[in-house]
Amino acid sequence: MRPPTSTRRKGWASRCIGLAAALAAGFAPAEAQDSVAGLLQFLDGALMRGSLLGIDPQRGVRWQHPAAAAPIEFNSRNLHQLRIERTPTLPTLPAPGCRVVFLNGDVVLGQLVALDAEQVVLQTWFAGRLTAPRASLKSVTFLSGPHGMFYDGPTGLDGWTVSAQNQFFIIQGGPGGAKQVPVQQPPWRYQEGAFVAESVGFIGRDLKLPDTARLEFDLAWQGPLAVMLNLYTDAIDRFDYSRGAYQLNLGSGYANLMRIQGNAGMMHLGMAQLPATSLKNRVRLEIRASREQGSLTLLADGVQVQHWRDPAGFAGQGTGISFYSQRPGSGLRVSAIRVSAWDGRAESPDEVVTNLTSHLVKLANKDRLDGTVQSVSDGVLAVKTAAADLNIPLARVMELVLAGDDALRPARAAGSVQVHLPTGERLTLASPKWDQAVATGVSPSLGAITFNTAWVRLLEFNPGKPVGPADDLDFFGAEVVR
């Protein structure tokens, strides 16, 4: 539930102080590592597990593959991304205050310390105080609610519940004749950072899903896909139709969302075409849920495929999830599961602003102002409108839109990478360098940045370049499920 507007950002400045103190205390990772395990993906569809040893503007990405006798140095021109597989232990951060979107697509959370005609000053949790030219800003959204990562794994079966919905038997011969013997093998097992389905059954966990949440995972399979994902359920080891939850049925080429409501049965909320599950044998799925909006949004490989709005309001009564493998021998593999807070806003705003000639101020009471944002200082927004100069307490402000969607994006410097943080932030860095615990680079907006590598969850090397196998489609041996 959104707190009352009047109190939403009450004391934001004091939070800044708290944040500064926290930074001073140091959000250092528990241990500095020489290398970090990850999954390196290439634009041509290749992928290699291994460890990142370093990144250097001249030498490229230094990678240790488990099969390689020595570290490999890859030029980054054909790299797609590097997903870090360790789980960062995030500190308890103060509320970020605002979400700043830059013209180049970068997103930073932080406290808005000051904004004037020339620059914006942000207090970030990962790199301290940063300054950017005002002209590089696209929008500033003021936030409330939880943030951060709630789960990042799996790293094993601990905390997860594995169960078969039904007992399976095999017929076994013996001196006394044939008899039914229950299958002892659990339906799911853990292997190298993934859950692998052996037979029909559940794996679930109470992940304490927040009211607005982002659930992401990789899915790989063989043959037709047949898996159910139960969301916001408190029955993580079985089907339970007596309590509210959602069930997402994933098949080859489609996704069905079902609403489960006690005493009311199931209701079909709609089907989405999901070509990725028909044409490929792996996909990264992301589900964004909002209790407040009563909605679930499904993304496949970063592209939104469906947005469901539950007409009866959000049904989920639990905070857990479960995967139910429906087909034995499917090689179904679930990995890189991440649950993080979501601010409830779509990446692409519902309202596309393309012909902005001045600035747009969205207020908490849904009012809007056209004008020129002058400054933000001491918790007050100064905006010049045609009618008057206004000073508005930030607590009443939802969003500042400073540039339209048609604003020119600055060119991306060759060799730059986009760094994704576990809090949903992303930063483009030229001349990136990764040396054990320290990452450095030059943001086109924020200048030189140094931060701890422990906070990085993903590096994108060539954003916007097409990814995947060549058009002739690579069809390799079926033994490989990735």
Add this chain to the structure above:
Amino acid sequence: MNRMARGAWCVKACALAFATPFLSCASFAGPPASTPTNAAPRHVLLFRNGDLIYGALHSIKPAEGLRWTHPDAAAPILFGLPHCAEAHLGSTAPPSARPQHLCHVRLVNGDELSGALVSLDESVLVLDTRFAGRLKLPRSRVRALSPAPEPGVVLYDGPTGLDGWTAGKVQGVADAGQWRFVNGAFVATQSASLARDVKLPDRASIEFEMAWRGTFNLAIALYTDSLQPVSLRAKENEPEFGAFYSLQLNNPVISLLHVTRPDPLRQLGQSIISTFNQTNRARIAIKTDRQQNLVALFADGALLKAWQDPENFKAKGTGIRFVHQGMGAIRIASLRVTEWDGRLEQPAQAAPDPGQDVARLVNLDAVAGELKGFRDGKLAILAGASTIEVALARVAQVEFASARLKPLAPEADESRLWFAQRGSVTARVETWDAQRAVLTSRVFGRVEIKPEAISRIQFAPLILTTNVQE
């Protein structure tokens, strides 16, 4: 002649021993758009942990490992062999010249070698192969020999493009697309139809390599006179078309339908092929025989199902049509339509007398006895008290006396190498580079081969992932 009953021996043609599964992967003629153009071959290395990397196989030395070149790595990368699962090396064009007495020889370990039969005596079979010259194969390791039939008249050999094909629009679906010609293959990822009048003869063979991602629903119209797709649900509303057969490959179910415009669909039978869910490629062969009312479907040499139309073979046209029915990504390559001689390669079957060799003839007769040798293009078989000479051209297959066979279990340091055109060999890779490869086989010893003869290497299939030390 020790003539054997046809019914007992010949009709139950089951698994053909084509043994060409996974005949090299896709053509690697061109790199993807995102990769800089590079004249180097584009090979693929698969690891046991599921990783995959493109590049080119540089060399193999078992004591050191496998070296791999990558366009974005400055130097060849050395990988430990126990971690490597497979290398896909692309395929080369088949030889233009066909040797005399070309045979396919199946060994006790499942390998298959192709070459010219040079000689055969009571202990050794000599095969002249394209990849390694003459090989001496102990008879105790040879399970069967199949003389390659003279190729029938080739009606189509491709694809080389979309010319001559008719792209049809699949009606009634929202996302209909087209088959595309990409790197020597037809590829479709949406509902699409592609047809051609290939002048199918009464006995025809249609072979192609099929690969898919996800799952697949593919309908193949046989003997159709319409180059446009026919909606089976509303066929009465379609423009006039003549009767045809629709072979439905809907993973994992295969079925054959007889389709006419006015009559109800006639289902001729279906089977579930569970192996389609365990792989994503197969060499498909469809054999048709109008006189026998027969349509037979093979995958990787194994007969999946043979349908016989009880109401006789009723089809009006001579065309074929591939219809992607909306599921999966499908790739069709190496499509070859030929006249068929009606000869089915048969699986090696246990003879009633395991001490006897059996020669199955083209006319479906069989001769059992002791195969004494091969000379002047003829096999000499001692049957009873007399020796029978049979021209190799008349022989469909020879099965060697099972009692004299010595099984050959694979060993952990052996790899399986798949030839670009057909067959495979299990051997230890002693060394490999761009010019030559040296293999040691427990059947025919140490040989030097041309690397381009191999399309795929399965490294030590016996090594399980769990044994890999990391």
